[in-house]
Amino acid sequence: MKQSTMVWIILTVIAGAYLTTRVVQYHAGAVYVAPKVMTDEESGRSVTTWSQVPDLEKDSPGVEFSFVRTLGIWVSAFFTLAVFSFLVGDNVIYKIAESIFVGASAAYAMVVGFWAAFMGIFVGRLAPQFSRNTFMPSLEPDVSPNWLMLLPLAMGIMFLWRLMPAGGWISRWPLAFFIAVFAGLRLVSHFEADFVVQIRSTLLPLIVFAADGSFNLKASLWNSTMVFGTLACLTYFFFSVEHTGVAGHISRVGIYLLMITFGVGFALTVMSRYSLLIGRMNFLLKEWLHFGGTV
Amino acid sequence: MNTIWHKLADLDRRWLFALTFLAIGIPLLTGVVLPQKVSPMVVNVFDAIDTLPEGSSILMPLDFDPSAEGELQPMANAFVRHCAEKKHKIYFMTIWPQGVGMIQRQIALLKKEYPDYQYGKDYVNLGYRPGYEGVIKLITSDLPKLYDSDQQGTPVSQIPMMQGIDNIQQLPLIVNVSSGDPGLKQWVQYAATPYDSIEIVGGTTGVQASTLYPYIPNQMIGMLAGIKPAAEYEKVMFEKYPEIEERPESNLAHIFMTSQEVAHFMLIAIIILGNLVMWKTSGQGGRS
Numbered sequence: 122m123k124q125s126t127m128v129w130i131i132l133t134v135i136a137g138a139y140l141t142t143r144v145v146q147y148h149a150g151a152v153y154v155a156p157k158v159m160t161d162e163e164s165g166r167s168v169t170t171w172s173q174v175p176d177l178e179k180d181s182p183g184v185e186f187s188f189v190r191t192l193g194i195w196v197s198a199f200f201t202l203a204v205f206s207f208l209v210g211d212n213v214i215y216k217i218a219e220s221i222f223v224g225a226s227a228a229y230a231m232v233v234g235f236w237a238a239f240m241g242i243f244v245g246r247l248a249p250q251f252s253r254n255t256f257m258p259s260l261e262p263d264v265s266p267n268w269l270m271l272l273p274l275a276m277g278i279m280f281l282w283r284l285m286p287a288g289g290w291i292s293r294w295p296l297a298f299f300i301a302v303f304a305g306l307r308l309v310s311h312f313e314a315d316f317v318v319q320i321r322s323t324l325l326p327l328i329v330f331a332a333d334g335s336f337n338l339k340a341s342l343w344n345s346t347m348v349f350g351t352l353a354c355l356t357y358f359f360f361s362v363e364h365t366g367v368a369g370h371i372s373r374v375g376i377y378l379l380m381i382t383f384g385v386g387f388a389l390t391v392m393s394r395y396s397l398l399i400g401r402m403n404f405l406l407k408e409w410l411h412f413g414g415t416v
Numbered sequence: 417m418n419t420i421w422h423k424l425a426d427l428d429r430r431w432l433f434a435l436t437f438l439a440i441g442i443p444l445l446t447g448v449v450l451p452q453k454v455s456p457m458v459v460n461v462f463d464a465i466d467t468l469p470e471g472s473s474i475l476m477p478l479d480f481d482p483s484a485e486g487e488l489q490p491m492a493n494a495f496v497r498h499c500a501e502k503k504h505k506i507y508f509m510t511i512w513p514q515g516v517g518m519i520q521r522q523i524a525l526l527k528k529e530y531p532d533y534q535y536g537k538d539y540v541n542l543g544y545r546p547g548y549e550g551v552i553k554l555i556t557s558d559l560p561k562l563y564d565s566d567q568q569g570t571p572v573s574q575i576p577m578m579q580g581i582d583n584i585q586q587l588p589l590i591v592n593v594s595s596g597d598p599g600l601k602q603w604v605q606y607a608a609t610p611y612d613s614i615e616i617v618g619g620t621t622g623v624q625a626s627t628l629y630p631y632i633p634n635q636m637i638g639m640l641a642g643i644k645p646a647a648e649y650e651k652v653m654f655e656k657y658p659e660i661e662e663r664p665e666s667n668l669a670h671i672f673m674t675s676q677e678v679a680h681f682m683l684i685a686i687i688i689l690g691n692l693v694m695w696k697t698s699g700q701g702g703r704s
Binding site: 172175229230233234237241242245256259261302303314318321322382385389391392393395397398399401402406407412 | 484543569
């Protein structure tokens with residue numbers, strides 16, 4: 122047996138023994154819930170909701186062990202550890218977790234999209250009576266069918282026509298429509314938000330006076346840095362003039378400023394990634410292993 | 417030559433992973449919380465919500481998914497608690513399919529900590545609508561056209577707080593929490609920039625932040641970028657509403673930020689050590 126295999130077997134046994142201890146002594150991963158009955162004053166209907174309670178309250182009256190939520194915690198912990206196992210090396214457990222994550226995410230988005238878009242908006246508006254009698258009972262009874270919904274229906278069918286053996290070109294028409302709509306939307310918004318308003322935001326007074334007429338050094342420096350920094354970065358990307366002499370010096374400042382920006386961006390990314398790790402560690406230590414009790 | 421420097425140069429990177437786990441795990445286990453210094457940007461975001469008259473209507477799109485939960489959940493919690501303390505009406509919505517679950521978490525928080533908050537009167541879950549930025553574009557001029565019912569299918573005509581709401585220009589503030597596209601950038605592009613009446617503050621991941629800073633202050637009042645400003649926001653909130661601090665995990669961003677700071681110190685130390693190792697071993701058969 123390889124030495125590394127032996128080390129991993131020993132580590133796994135120790136971790137398993139420790140986990141068993143946490144489960145027996147501290148009910149690790151167990152979720153307890155308490156019922157709460159809410160009555161609607163107008164209709165008089167009562168609805169019972171179950172919310173998680175701290176582990177310390179598990180012996181309180183009415184508090185129950187929730188098998189489903191406990192299972193959810195354990196499944197979540199397993200997949201978190203399975204993904205972490207990639208740090209040791211690529212392995213089959215990680216591959217399984219990765220595939221399930223991709224599949225579950227896609228399926229979830231598809232189901233939500235189906236009920237929100239297809240059933241909720243399309244069927245709900247095209248056939249409101251049918252929708253009310255089947256899956257949307259709260260839909261108002263006097264809603265009449267919106268026949269305009271036949272347009273997206275036709276475009277959807279045209280989209281799917283590419284699966285047919287002949288006439289695949291038909292799918293290009295709805296595709297062209299969507300590309301045109303989004304291109305138009307984005308062109309206008311980007312031009313306004315990222316070009317016109319950004320230029321306006323850079324037109325700042327370089328010498329700023331306070332309300333009492335005194336010179337405001339801080340604001341003046343801030344504005345000057347903003348204006349000069351923007352111009353320096355733009356000079357770096359202006360290739361119609363050779364970057365020598367004054368233009369060369371200014372573009373050099375521009376590249377320094379860009380490097381600082383990239384550094385800030387990279388540092389923020391590191392902070393982001395650590396935050397995600399901290400979130401999962403917090404889940405493993407507190408929600409799963411019950412260090413410090415549950416909330 | 418097999419000096420300590422050469423051994424460090426050949427150190428298995430998995431030791432660094434283990435060190436990272438310890439740097440993050442120990443502060444979480446000990447519960448140590450480091451103090452935070454509040455920056456002016458965070459105060460601006462806080463004031464945007466706090467200076468609104470009590471009971472104002474806030475649109476809160478939560479455009480993120482579980483993969484960004486560790487970074488964005490604490491700030492979403494803080495925004496919701498703050499709005500609830502001010503008794504603002506909260507309109508939850510999302511343009512991400514996975515955002516539905518994130519909204520449900522916030523509703524669970526409201527039910528737990530603010531049991532007097534009533535669905536339909538104080539908060540509503542408008543849920544997910546497909547269409548990416550097209551959704552934003554449409555609801556700036558006609559909200560009921562797309563949102564004729566809430567997440568549960570209840571017609572908006574039966575929801576008291578939806579009465580008289582024709583578009584989001586009528587809502588004094590948008591508080592967006594997002595982790596990608598479409599998200600805060602699109603809310604600025606399609607809502608806050610074209611309409612002077614729409615004010616927006618946001619919370620986003622550190623990764624996204626550098627692309628969004630240029631929108632401040634003319635197109636966006638302020639933004640919380642990552643877990644650090646979220647912790648600062650908690651601090652400002654605790655100063656104004658000290659009763660929140662007594663609730664369990666109300667200082668989640670503080671807890672996360674302490675781990676973050678320890679991990680950053682470790683990272684800086686490793687970078688310095690790594691450069692030292694390279695300097696000591698270069699030209700001596702070591703790595704160059």
